[in-house]
Amino acid sequence: MNLSISSFFARKKQKKAILADTNITSLIFRKYESCGKRLFLLDYDGTLIPFSDTPKDAIPDQTLIKTLTALTLDSRNTVAIVSGRSRVFLDFYFADMPLILIAEHGTFIKKIHASWEPAIDEEYPWKRSALYMAETARLMVPLSEIEEKESSVAWHYRKCDPGIAEINKNILIRSVLDSPIADQVRIIKGNKVIEIQEAKNNKGTAGLQIVNSNKFDFILCAGDDTTDEDLFAVLEEAFTIKIGKGGTVARYYMRTPEDFRTFLSQFSRLIV
Numbered sequence: 001m002n003l004s005i006s007s008f009f010a011r012k013k014q015k016k017a018i019l020a021d022t023n024i025t026s027l028i029f030r031k032y033e034s035c036g037k038r039l040f041l042l043d044y045d046g047t048l049i050p051f052s053d054t055p056k057d058a059i060p061d062q063t064l065i066k067t068l069t070a071l072t073l074d075s076r077n078t079v080a081i082v083s084g085r086s087r088v089f090l091d092f093y094f095a096d097m098p099l100i101l102i103a104e105h106g107t108f109i110k111k112i113h114a115s116w117e118p119a120i121d122e123e124y125p126w127k128r129s130a131l132y133m134a135e136t137a138r139l140m141v142p143l144s145e146i147e148e149k150e151s152s153v154a155w156h157y158r159k160c161d162p163g164i165a166e167i168n169k170n171i172l173i174r175s176v177l178d179s180p181i182a183d184q185v186r187i188i189k190g191n192k193v194i195e196i197q198e199a200k201n202n203k204g205t206a207g208l209q210i211v212n213s214n215k216f217d218f219i220l221c222a223g224d225d226t227t228d229e230d231l232f233a234v235l236e237e238a239f240t241i242k243i244g245k246g247g248t249v250a251r252y253y254m255r256t257p258e259d260f261r262t263f264l265s266q267f268s269r270l271i272v
């Protein structure tokens with residue numbers, strides 16, 4: 001499978017995803033067994049791990065580590081975690097494992113046991129304006145916080161009065177969209193967080209680098225969020241699975257992260 005960046009811009013239309021029941025998972029297992037170069041592209045929060053009240057509590061458990069380890073033990077498998085999390089977080093929990101890591105929604109890539117590299121060589125001249133607008137929101141909403149990442153500015157309002165937060169969230173989004181930086185960034189509406197991110201960095205662009213690095217004949221990609229849609233959209237022949245309900249360009253969906261974890265753990269039975 002070799003996909004060009006240009007296909008990324010030809011976004012797929014949303015069709016109704018099919019529930020990945022046992023018929024579908026059997027089909028996926030059969031395809032997996034018949035293929036020699038397999039790639040797993042896995043989102044972290046809401047896919048491998050259920051959401052928790054504070055992001056720092058959503059840490060990998062022993063069952064997940066065991067499942068991922070089992071997958072990596074088969075030399076025909078390449079396993080990548082494609083997350084919005086920072087490099088520090090992913091390194092802390094996964095650096096010792098033979099995994100490809102993608103941090104900050106596709107901003108940085110770390111090949112197996114290599115160093116972190118930026119997915120795109122880029123400076124971020126819009127960041128000063130974005131910080132200014134986020135700071136305005138922070139001052140208006142008590143207990144809200146700003147998180148500055150390399151290629152993004154995030155405004156968190158988890159512990160805040162929902163009414164005040166909602167009004168100022170909309171003001172922040174509007175002010176970014178009406179500003180001169182609007183075409184350089186995109187706004188990611190997350191779970192109690194608004195993230196202003198470099199437009200060129202996304203999971204689709206970063207994921208394609210891995211997809212195109214080898215002739216994979218089996219690709220399984222799973223995610224729960226709008227940022228994962230960028231990756232689903234560029235994977236023409238992959239088994240794409242959205243976790244949870246809602247519009248998606250993925251072919252299949254599963255209802256919960258628990259369902260996906262059970263499914264993923266079953267691959268280890270097929271390792272010979």
Ligand SMILES: [Mg+2]
Nearest residue numbers: 043045046225
């Ligand atoms: Mg997610």
